[in-house]
Amino acid sequence: MFELDVQNGKPIYEQLMDKLKELMINEVLQEHNQLPSIRILAQELTINPNTIQKAYKQLESDGFIYTLPGKGNFVAPPKSLKNSLKEEKIRNELSRVLAEALYIGIDKHEIYRLIKEIGPLAKGGDS
């Protein structure tokens, strides 16, 4: 499914969250799709089940997935993330990064181009 880098400095469970979010954003994983079970994924990635659980639990509390005990973990509808605590965090992060980008001299128009480039990708295909 994907690879993780143990040496990366960044915690494994965060790398896993990022990869999974990326798959959801690119709609490889879609609304209500089931994620790999904790034990299966732990086997495939050769890491401890607790680490997977930590990533899944965090993704759930962030609103990206929902958990049905005994059944599995599933992709949450993106719209359910609107008006959540997570939205506020993303807005703050966005402001911070935008300010930093503009400070070092990245042009507004380059950012506009980025948005147009990403925008369609988040909605439909990836071409």
Add this chain to the structure above:
Amino acid sequence: MFELDVQNGKPIYEQLMDKLKELMINEVLQEHNQLPSIRILAQELTINPNTIQKAYKQLESDGFIYTLPGKGNFVAPPKSLKNSLKEEKIRNELSRVLAEALYIGIDKHEIYRLIKEIGPLAKGGDS
């Protein structure tokens, strides 16, 4: 000068980096201004000099400040950050956060508004 939160989960040296970058971005600290000395700042914030040093060293390697041994630390010209490794990192971070924002349903136009709101602030006044 500012406050740090030891309980914040986020490392003190990172909080310090964020605060200092914020001051530079908002031009409270301007090009070639001298930063507080490591020892002075350690006294004021009641934290260890080594922690300050770590923040300063990281800011220097990121290109936000430059160090003159025996003299002090100074704010680097923002333009010197263009075409650096740091620019690449900021671009990647920006792409990631933008994709996440669009995914959860934040509208493009809200982001445009954010940019216009921040843009002038990074150039001139703060009103």
Add this chain to the structure above:
DNA sequence: GTACTGTATTAGGAGATGTAATACACCCAT
């Protein structure tokens, strides 16, 4: 019941973070 799912707890090791105490080297004013 069996075999999947997620959840929770306890224990331990490795590494990051912050503190502390020192020592060294550079710059500058006197």
Add this chain to the structure above:
DNA sequence: ATGGGTGTATTACATCTCCTAATACAGTAC
């Protein structure tokens, strides 16, 4: 050259996070 400021580097130690490991428990489906 001396003194007092600056940054730099090293070593040691306590604490916390991250990750692993081994278990046990609980919900769901067949």
